[in-house]
Amino acid sequence: MSKNHQKVVLVGDGAVGSSYAYAMVQQGLAEEFAIIDLSKERTEGDALDLEDATPFTAPKLVYAADYDTCKDADLVVITAGAPQKPGETRLDLVDKNMKIMKSIIEPIKASGFDGIILVAANPVDILTYAAQKFSGFPKHKVISSGTSLDSARLRVALAKKFNVSPVDVMANILGEHGDTEFAAYSSATIGGKPLLDMAKEAGVSMDELLQIEDEVRHKAYEIINRKGATYYGVATALMRISRAILRDENAVLPIAAPMNGEYGLDDIYIGTPAVINAQGIDRVIEVPLDERETKAMAASAKTLKEIATAGMAKLQG
Ligand SMILES: NC(=O)C1=CN([C@@H]2O[C@H](COP(=O)(O)OP(=O)(O)OC[C@H]3O[C@@H](n4cnc5c(N)ncnc54)[C@H](O)[C@@H]3O)[C@@H](O)[C@H]2O)C=CC1
Numbered sequence: 001m002s003k004n005h006q007k008v009v010l011v012g013d014g015a016v017g018s019s020y021a022y023a024m025v026q027q028g029l030a031e032e033f034a035i036i037d038l039s040k041e042r043t044e045g046d047a048l049d050l051e052d053a054t055p056f057t058a059p060k061l062v063y064a065a066d067y068d069t070c071k072d073a074d075l076v077v078i079t080a081g082a083p084q085k086p087g088e089t090r091l092d093l094v095d096k097n098m099k100i101m102k103s104i105i106e107p108i109k110a111s112g113f114d115g116i117i118l119v120a121a122n123p124v125d126i127l128t129y130a131a132q133k134f135s136g137f138p139k140h141k142v143i144s145s146g147t148s149l150d151s152a153r154l155r156v157a158l159a160k161k162f163n164v165s166p167v168d169v170m171a172n173i174l175g176e177h178g179d180t181e182f183a184a185y186s187s188a189t190i191g192g193k194p195l196l197d198m199a200k201e202a203g204v205s206m207d208e209l210l211q212i213e214d215e216v217r218h219k220a221y222e223i224i225n226r227k228g229a230t231y232y233g234v235a236t237a238l239m240r241i242s243r244a245i246l247r248d249e250n251a252v253l254p255i256a257a258p259m260n261g262e263y264g265l266d267d268i269y270i271g272t273p274a275v276i277n278a279q280g281i282d283r284v285i286e287v288p289l290d291e292r293e294t295k296a297m298a299a300s301a302k303t304l305k306e307i308a309t310a311g312m313a314k315l316q317g
């Protein structure tokens, strides 16, 4: 994909989608950016607004479009779907958003699209699994934002605790992007030093680290209770993943990837670090897990599998 002209299509121009579009314009990524939504008026308005930012950033063609525009796109990013209302979990959205995903994948496929799909709509691990099944596209070309946002939240929280920059915290949330996710503390480092050693020296107990994990797990609810939705964090995570794809970076990012025996799992998308480049997921990095983390990964996978199987069966039946 190292060509001079790159094209991204956004499907879903709501709070997350429009924030992502803005982040892509700010970063000067992709020369062409097309926007699709049920509301054509909104996409037209957003395209007109976003093009006014391009003289300050980088030249870019931004426009409202229909699905046939996907045919020569490098990347399609799907943020269309219902968001959680206060009190709802991500898994509560599965039936409604799986139907929406099916209705989106069909015209994308019909356009002849041959690029990478990046899914953010929730429940994101399950919708990515469904998008791959509905499309039949190679698994490595259907990517999920997975635990990218959650891992960013963990890095922010640990940075505050240990008084360092979040940029220098290497720590991942793995598993579901949702209530069964967990922090992989046993492999986390700050400046190359194991986080658990650093915690010991600083007098930070495992209970305190588990409290941080819990706050990260619930941060979306805290934001939704205050402002109705979360969008800046995920939009920036999506921009980062898009950059890894468009610039063929081989970047190691926490996303949700299709399992092929890693962590003892198969036929499921779940949060793990992976190498991302122009081909999509180049390979999964299977992180060594301690006993607590191994159990948490198995429990998370079980939940995702049950809900995905029930959701797919309902849609087919
Ligand atoms: N993966 C992550 O880390 C995160 C995921 N999300 C998820 O992203 C999704 C979008 O959230 P928001 O932007 O806040 O919602 P929103 O309601 O602001 O926007 C959703 C957009 O999707 C569009 N849409 C719905 N059905 C469509 C269809 N069939 N075709 C085209 N467009 C369609 C709507 O018209 C609307 O513009 C939700 O599922 C939410 O839970 C939100 C935050 C973080």
Ligand SMILES: CC(=O)C(=O)O
Pocket (backbone or CB within 6 Å): 084, 090, 122, 149, 220, 230, 234
């Ligand atoms: C809404 C959501 O999935 C999040 O902010 O994590």
